Amino acid sequence: MMKCIDVFNGDADGICALHQLRLHEPQLEARLISGVKRDSALLAQISDAQDSRITVLDISLDKNRVALEQLLAAGNLVFYADHHHAGEVPVSERLTVHLDLEPLICTSLIVNRLLKDKHAAWAAVGAFGDNLDEAACQLAHRLGLKGLEQLRETGILLNYNGYGDTVDDLFFHPVALYLHVQAYTDPLEFHADSKFLQTLREGYKGDMDNALSLLPLYEDRGGRVLQLPAESWARRVSGVCANTLARQRPTLAHALLTENRDSTLRISVRAPLHNRNGADVLCRQFPSGGGRAAAAGINALPADQLDEFIRAFSCQFGRLFF
Structure with a gap:
């Protein structure tokens, strides 16, 4: 039986893209790989993987091409969804790629499109986190989603946690934050109940007050x-x-x-x-x-x-x- 490895950007978009996929198709024993938002060369951490089904979300294919080619050559199956610069995409029957580089798209919206709006509220959270308010609002209005301000704040705060030089700068490791999000089907319930989100809310206010005074x-x-x-x-x-x-x-x-x-x-x-x-x-x-x-x-x-x-x-x- 093939092992499952999920590799995702540690920001709101990466977390929400993966959350949508795993709400749709749970993988209870998946190995999770993530890091600070700028740590985009994540596939190098699993370059020795074999007999694995690997999901890669919201990291540049261009920055991960060498490791991706190694993983494909080793016989792994790779699903890759992203909206960053990709460069030349490897050709392999073991690679499934969903890339969209349009300015008003993000990985959460790409996944939402694949899942036909099944968990669209989380896609809106990811889009708000990526500063794509217009795209998030369009999705919400099309589907009649409620609680736009709560969805927007959730996206901003999840995204805020992803920035730092190392994970020591963050309030929560992105894997721990994803596992916390994983317990919630409804982002409005997450917004109302999450102690993690309250910690991020307090940190965000203090940090932004400092930054906007410059x-x-x-x-x-x-x-x-x-x-x-x-x-x-x-x-x-x-x-x-x-x-x-x-x-x-x-x-x-x-x-x-x-x-x-x-x-x-x-x-x-x-x-x-x-x-x-x-x-x-x-x-x-x-x-x-x-x-x-x-x-x-x-x-x-x-x-x-x-x-x-x-x-x-x-x-x-x-x-x-x-």
Whole structure:
């Protein structure tokens, strides 16, 4: 009998995508692999797997191609759903791929489409977490889902828990958070009852108050760049703060910089909500950069390349040229 391994991004989208699949097809003894949101090369952790049915959700195929090819060569069956830059997709009868790189799609919505709205409220939570409020609201209105504000807050808080340099920065390991979510069929019941969510709610408020008090490091007509301090709260809040700033000023691009422990810079970039393109193109110009058109990032930018990044940021979003 084949073993089951579930590999998923540690943010709201990854958790909600997997939760939908396992509500539909439970796997009680699955091995679970996840990490902080930026830990996208997760397949390397299971490169020696054999005789396994592997589900991979919400991590870039481009960042995992070598490990994926090894897993396929070893005879494993792989189901892969994602919305990030993929590059060349391996051709194998043992690989099932569902990729959609459109700016208003996320992995939870891809899975919802496959399951024909069977657990759509969780898909809306995942979409809200990925700052795709419009897509989440469209889904909710189409199906008459209730409690939109509760679904939105749940998505934001699950997403907030995924950001950090290491899992030590997080309130909960993403696997532990997923296992907690797994007990709930209804996200509104989860929102009302979850002690985990209450912990995240309190942490989120304090971290966001700190972040939103900062002034921009750089600003022009096309966007804003903010730098957060080298502290755990800043590493936790970087992604959700970037989403909040993007909603406050939807015509602007935003970049949030956080200093890593090795003095490199971790960067979260959001394209303008009025034109959700270019974030991935910008970030892939730098080593360790990647993501999707609307939201992308750089894991470890050398500090002496900050000026180069700011020039590229300004040029990418078309307002100021050097």
